[in-house]
Amino acid sequence: MQVTETLAEGLKREIKVVIPKQDMEAQLNVRLADAKDKVRINGFRPGKVPVAHLKKMYGKSIMAELVNEIVRERPTQILSERGEKSATQPSVGMTEDEAEAEKILNAQADFEFTLSYEVIPPIELKSTDGLSVTREVVEVSEDEVNEQILKIAESARSFETKAGEAADGDRVTMNYLGKVDGEAFDGGAAEDAELVIGSGRFIPGFEDQLVGVKAGDEKTITVTFPSEYPAANLAGKDATFDITVKEVAAPASVEINDELASKLGIESADRLREIVRGQIESQYGNVTRQKVKRQILDQLDEMYKFDTPQGLVDAEFENIWRQINTDLQQSGKTFEDEETTEEEARAEYRKLAERRVRLGLVLSEIGEKAGVEVTEEEMQRALYAQLQQFPGQQKEILDFFRNTPGASASLRAPIFEEKVVDQLLSEINVTDKTVTKEELMAEEEGNSDSATKPAKKSASKKKAAKAETASAEGAETADEAEEAAAPKKKAASKKKAAEDSAE
Incomplete structure (x- = not known):
């Protein structure tokens, strides 16, 4: 097999692979010899079918299988030998001339094909000594717990x-x-x-x-x-x-007591208080986590500057752009309503896509060097969470993840990313700062995407900013289901929401 690099421009690579016809014929003969003892043909005793006859009958189909195997397996081998990682699945190019293809299948011509791909650029990790974050913490007061319990009591009254x-x-x-x-x-x-x-x-x-x-x-x-x-x-x-x-x-009348807790399926009012406090702390903790993560990503974004594979950027941009257009369609708005133009929006979200891909590659390298792994148990939990989101469609969801190549990456990527963030938090300087809930939430609501820092804010831009992830394996969607055209503002009743909360 001859492997020749025909293009090395930036991150783009093109490789020409030639397998001499005599090598192809040799592999064909091995398979024919193996098939000799297995096939049953009328007029011949088992194992006595002449190879020439087998070749005449099955040669082209066996050669086609051989070609498919080579195209499926050799690219990985070639990239490994070259010490390269392809950003996306390499594109394979073969002859489209029927006469030429016929010669290859008859072992009368060399088998040639090309590989086109973009390499993942080498990333030299930098010291994390200079990284630091401020972790905003909200202390949950008894008054806030009581206020939330009162809302639950009122909704269940x-x-x-x-x-x-x-x-x-x-x-x-x-x-x-x-x-x-x-x-x-x-x-x-x-x-x-x-x-x-x-x-x-x-x-x-x-x-x-x-x-x-x-x-x-x-x-x-x-x-x-x-x-x-x-x-x-x-x-x-x-x-x-x-x-x-x-x-x-x-x-x-509303009374907060054990009877109320019992209505909600909880053993006591004290236990209800514990649950409500935990839920409030979890809600604030999620916001705190996102803001800390944003600080880390912003600093990594400043530290690492390199060309990104355009195939990954294109895929990421399409995810974002599809999300933005869905948001606009559901709201009945246009880019002009959002005080921008389609051209400006495309440029802005292209920058966001590049940031996501670049940071995804950086976090991937950090995680690999630190030995971060996603366990099978974590994958199963993520899959179970997906199944819960689509009641009645569990079989279809399971079939999708079992039968779709790369689908499991959409489960693995966010888990891996969060574990890498945890790894970084264990290495860098973290300063806790006590703030009020208003301070924590107000800044989050008005925060724009720090990667692009748009001058104008819009509902769709805020949604994209909140949905930001560094993963290069798929943008997090922020689509919302369209509500029914009834006079209701919310589809679920407050009682149901309270029951869900209490659980």
């Missing part, structure tokens, strides 16, 4: 039917039918819908018009959908809702 008019805080059970321009719209109707007046679950103006209604009343409510309503066909539109009141119920 019982209601008792009343005969009078509905007042703020009462629960109204009703049927409704929504119309725009006199026509009913999808998702705008419901029966036995429950709504607590003042909860803010329905679009602005709807709940206020329920004050004073009684069981049996029929009423038409007029509202205007917010201009940024998720359903673009309803955003900013005037609408009417014909309602029939089925029941008005007053809220029972």
